[in-house]
Amino acid sequence: MSAWDERYGVMREIVLTGLNHKTAPVETRERLAFSASEAKEALGALRARPEIDEVMLLSSCNRVEVLMAARDCDAAVAASKAVVADFKGLPQADFESCLYTHHDNAAVRHMFRVAASLDSMVVGEPQILGQVKGAYHLAASEKASGPLLNRLMHRTFHVAKRVRSETGIGDSAVSISYAAIELARKIFGSLEGRKILLVGAGEMAELAVEHLIQHQAGDIFVANRTLERGVELARRFNGSAIALEELPEALKEVDIIISSTGSPTYVITRDMVKQGVKSRKGRSIFFIDIAVPRDIDPAINRLSNAYVYDIDDLKEVIDGNIESRNVEAVKAERIVEEGVVAFARWVEGLHTVPTIKAMRSKVGAIAECEVEKTLASLTGLSDEERAAIRRMGQAIVTKVVHDPIRFIKDGCHNRDESRALSYARSIFNLDE
Numbered sequence: 001m002s003a004w005d006e007r008y009g010v011m012r013e014i015v016l017t018g019l020n021h022k023t024a025p026v027e028t029r030e031r032l033a034f035s036a037s038e039a040k041e042a043l044g045a046l047r048a049r050p051e052i053d054e055v056m057l058l059s060s061c062n063r064v065e066v067l068m069a070a071r072d073c074d075a076a077v078a079a080s081k082a083v084v085a086d087f088k089g090l091p092q093a094d095f096e097s098c099l100y101t102h103h104d105n106a107a108v109r110h111m112f113r114v115a116a117s118l119d120s121m122v123v124g125e126p127q128i129l130g131q132v133k134g135a136y137h138l139a140a141s142e143k144a145s146g147p148l149l150n151r152l153m154h155r156t157f158h159v160a161k162r163v164r165s166e167t168g169i170g171d172s173a174v175s176i177s178y179a180a181i182e183l184a185r186k187i188f189g190s191l192e193g194r195k196i197l198l199v200g201a202g203e204m205a206e207l208a209v210e211h212l213i214q215h216q217a218g219d220i221f222v223a224n225r226t227l228e229r230g231v232e233l234a235r236r237f238n239g240s241a242i243a244l245e246e247l248p249e250a251l252k253e254v255d256i257i258i259s260s261t262g263s264p265t266y267v268i269t270r271d272m273v274k275q276g277v278k279s280r281k282g283r284s285i286f287f288i289d290i291a292v293p294r295d296i297d298p299a300i301n302r303l304s305n306a307y308v309y310d311i312d313d314l315k316e317v318i319d320g321n322i323e324s325r326n327v328e329a330v331k332a333e334r335i336v337e338e339g340v341v342a343f344a345r346w347v348e349g350l351h352t353v354p355t356i357k358a359m360r361s362k363v364g365a366i367a368e369c370e371v372e373k374t375l376a377s378l379t380g381l382s383d384e385e386r387a388a389i390r391r392m393g394q395a396i397v398t399k400v401v402h403d404p405i406r407f408i409k410d411g412c413h414n415r416d417e418s419r420a421l422s423y424a425r426s427i428f429n430l431d432e
Helices: 026-032 036-048 073-088 104-115 127-141 147-166 176-188 203-214 227-236 244-250 270-278 298-302 311-319 323-350 353-377 383-413 417-427
Strands: 002-005 010-020 054-060 063-070 100-103 196-199 220-223 240-242 256-259 285-289 306-310
Touching (some): 010 026, 010 147, 036 054, 036 073, 036 127, 054 147, 063 104, 063 147, 104 147, 104 323, 147 323, 176 203, 176 285, 176 311, 196 203, 203 220, 203 227, 220 244, 240 244, 244 270, 270 298, 298 306, 306 311, 353 383, 383 417
Parallel strands (some): 196 220, 196 256, 285 306
Antiparallel strands (some): 010 063, 054 063
């Protein structure tokens, strides 16, 4: 599925390469994750590569993907790998085996499924669509996207909206935050009266608090880099806000810590917990890390009565709730396939552009020549009258080429594109 780029007179293809929670463990994903500022810088580096004509970079807790339009897809994929490896200071060999690459319709289908949350760890979760929109807005603002990716992303959002409105896939969706609370319940049996510490006050933390209240958790504490934001969240749910500097003291009292910050380094270290464990008198402390890169040092697991679960550990909880979404997922997949077919037809239609342009140009040149000959033979015409005759010539051109253009486009839609183009080029003698 190549697409004609009218600006440059070349054919481009869509290709996507990346990794996700199915192909790479959290240790690999966190090493390749891009913060907002890094994503902007990395996008600039990708855009600067001559092998890549258009590009978008998507980075979330469960995936890092590069979507591109290029004349040579293999060269573009190789360039994207090199940029990511160089930017992250990693040998390609460290993540090469985790990568997948999709071309043309497969890339379009993958993008639709990602935005519709059919490829998420939590099928139906709503956050991914916002992340895809954010990635596209960055690409558009940095002028890294172009006609092909712009059209693809607009169709992506349309498909995702249809999935949301025409299926119930989001009704029974289990969020990452919900899965974290379910894991905590599985560990303790009941959350009633348990003291909870949330590190981070973003959307995931808000969802977690709502679920905690439903399960009658005890005191809820919120620690956030910006204390004001922590206070705001804590106040809404009758909790208490603490500063990040107070974490070591809080670890002496709380039972469960759920962390979801955007920090590039560990927020809670082994040494920090080691000090707190001593004063807990054998009481267990559980950490649930739903951040990528991870917030909580996995080495904490080696301390007595301290247990760390990361985002990959939540998969078992999520899988247990997947059956209720299967029927709706089938409906969603049908909508995705309809979207893929519609986009493929649009791309196929672009193949007709050179012939249609050549036809218009030839008929237009003939008409212009004859109009100017006629005008040269006439005297006494006003400027307005001459302009009217020229407009008449242009109108004749539009009417003459209207039916041939419709013939070409009908041939494209009826899968007989090559024959329609051949007839048109022969009739108008465009290959002379």
